[in-house]
Amino acid sequence: MKAKLAVLIAGVALLAAAVPVFAHHAFAAEYDASKRLTLKGKVTKWELVNPHSWIHIDVTGPDGKVTEWMVEGGSPNSLLRNGFNKNSLPAGTEIVVEGYQAKDGANRAVGANLTYAADGKRLFLGGSAPGANGGSGENQ
Amino acid sequence: MSHRHFMFLCALTISAVLLVSIGAAAQTKSYVPTKTPDGQPDLQGIWSTLTSVPLERPANLGAKEFYTPEDLAAQANRAAGGRGRGGGRGAAPETGDLAVHYDTSQFGLDRSHATVATSNRTSLVVGPEGRVPPLLPEAQKRQAERAAYQREHQWDGPESRPLAERCITWPSEGPPMLAPGYNSNLQIVQGKGYVAIMQEMIHDVRVIPTDNSAHLPSNIHLYFGDSRGHWEGNTLVVDTTNFTDKTAFRGSGEKLHVVEKFTRTADDAIKYEFTVDDPTAWAKPWSAEVSWAKEAGPVFEYACQEGNYGMKNNLSGARATDKKAAEAAAAKKAQ
Numbered sequence: 001m002k003a004k005l006a007v008l009i010a011g012v013a014l015l016a017a018a019v020p021v022f023a024h025h026a027f028a029a030e031y032d033a034s035k036r037l038t039l040k041g042k043v044t045k046w047e048l049v050n051p052h053s054w055i056h057i058d059v060t061g062p063d064g065k066v067t068e069w070m071v072e073g074g075s076p077n078s079l080l081r082n083g084f085n086k087n088s089l090p091a092g093t094e095i096v097v098e099g100y101q102a103k104d105g106a107n108r109a110v111g112a113n114l115t116y117a118a119d120g121k122r123l124f125l126g127g128s129a130p131g132a133n134g135g136s137g138e139n140q
Numbered sequence: 141m142s143h144r145h146f147m148f149l150c151a152l153t154i155s156a157v158l159l160v161s162i163g164a165a166a167q168t169k170s171y172v173p174t175k176t177p178d179g180q181p182d183l184q185g186i187w188s189t190l191t192s193v194p195l196e197r198p199a200n201l202g203a204k205e206f207y208t209p210e211d212l213a214a215q216a217n218r219a220a221g222g223r224g225r226g227g228g229r230g231a232a233p234e235t236g237d238l239a240v241h242y243d244t245s246q247f248g249l250d251r252s253h254a255t256v257a258t259s260n261r262t263s264l265v266v267g268p269e270g271r272v273p274p275l276l277p278e279a280q281k282r283q284a285e286r287a288a289y290q291r292e293h294q295w296d297g298p299e300s301r302p303l304a305e306r307c308i309t310w311p312s313e314g315p316p317m318l319a320p321g322y323n324s325n326l327q328i329v330q331g332k333g334y335v336a337i338m339q340e341m342i343h344d345v346r347v348i349p350t351d352n353s354a355h356l357p358s359n360i361h362l363y364f365g366d367s368r369g370h371w372e373g374n375t376l377v378v379d380t381t382n383f384t385d386k387t388a389f390r391g392s393g394e395k396l397h398v399v400e401k402f403t404r405t406a407d408d409a410i411k412y413e414f415t416v417d418d419p420t421a422w423a424k425p426w427s428a429e430v431s432w433a434k435e436a437g438p439v440f441e442y443a444c445q446e447g448n449y450g451m452k453n454n455l456s457g458a459r460a461t462d463k464k465a466a467e468a469a470a471a472k473k474a475q
Contacts, residue, residue: 029295029454029457029458030450030453030454030456030457031457047447049443049446049447050342050441050442050443050444050446050447051307051342051442051444051447051448051450052447052449052450053447054447054449072449072450075322075323075442076440077323077340077440077442078322078323080440081254102453102456102457103456103457103460103461104453104456104457104459104460105460106456108453
């Protein structure tokens with residue numbers, strides 16, 4: 001039911017769908033669309049800064065070695081309106097991020113999807129935040 | 141309540157809201173705005189500039205300038221039955237440019253999260269054509285030269301990046317002011333002799349004198365031009381000249397001249413009209429009209445420069461691409 005409702009809400013959004021959403025900078029310059037990755041790690045820091053927020057995570061590899069990654073997210077202004085706040089990703093939170101790695105090969109990525117490892121909730125899914133329609137079920 | 145019932149109710153509600161809105165729009169002539177303490181019509185507050193109306197009319201609508209209530213009800217029904225772009229995307233597409241940047245619904249960039257004024261217009265551009273006039277040959281040449289230079293030099297360094305990426309101005313800031321797509325809010329504050337407009341994207345404040353003072357000397361060029369305002373009845377009229385060619389508005393140049401009109405048509409609505417003219421760009425002036433809706437707020441600070449890692453990261457990506465190309469060329473030469 002929840003997934004269907006999300007689809008419904010998306011349909012209603014069609015009325016407002018006239019201006020293309022564009023982000024602060026182009027994707028293709030900074031990130032490599034062929035380097036899709038999934039990172040599972042613990043949040044060490046959450047920078048709520050414009051134009052883009054940044055999540056820092058420690059990722060433990062199969063050999064036990066820990067590497068630091070930083071992941072780009074949306075504008076904090078939008079996130080706050082969407083029910084997010086600075087306590088939403090406390091240090092230590094285990095998350096899974098699907099995204100694309102930077103072209104320069106650094107441990108830096110842009111996040112396309114974010115899932116809380118503890119309960120499988122995705123950012124903004126559930127709760128009473130308006131437009132909490134992240135989970136349409138296609139990518140789970 | 142079943143899913144089907146819920147959908148039907150939603151469609152019904154949207155239709156009703158649209159019909160009521162159209163009715164309200166027809167009554168706006170009788171609306172008298174309250175006055176500020178010094179007697180100006182009160183435009184103050186936070187307003188959403190987001191609109192469901194495209195700047196230019198879809199070609200298939202011909203000269204049809206307004207949707208009928210029946211058209212709007214049919215659209216609402218279709219919307220409630222289908223799914224639109226911009227919302228509910230669970231998966232990021234595998235290819236494309238901006239398409240893979242965000243799952244918009246997750247990162248708060250979805251339009252359904254924002255207040256949008258209702259409108260029965262088919263295009264923001266008014267008149268039977270509903271489209272921006274074609275650029276004059278001279279302007280087309282100027283635009284092509286700009287594009288060619290940009291292609292060649294866009295990755296030279298920070299100064300060659302677009303103004304928005306450099307956190308200087310956002311393309312929608314104008315004037316004329318159009319919706320940036322997300323964080324589409326602005327706040328109007330009035331004082332004696334001035335009207336100030338702060339746009340959330342990307343932090344700038346237009347301070348507009350309303351004292352009928354003259355424009356700046358013509359050799360001074362500003363990113364937002366030089367705006368001077370006056371009141372005509374309950375409408376604020378703002379005249380802007382002295383633009384720079386660094387902020388081309390749809391192919392305009394320094395000679396851009398913008399006249400904006402702000403009229404409060406209800407407690408929760410402003411009609412924003414603008415006419416743009418540039419003899420070096422278009423054969424004739426053209427005008428548009430946008431409905432703004434009252435937004436609860438607050439407007440958040442958008443300190444763009446604060447965390448603009450994108451500048452360094454983009455250039456770093458470009459250098460990595462250069463290096464790869466140089467290595468490939470060297471390897472080819474060695475063969």
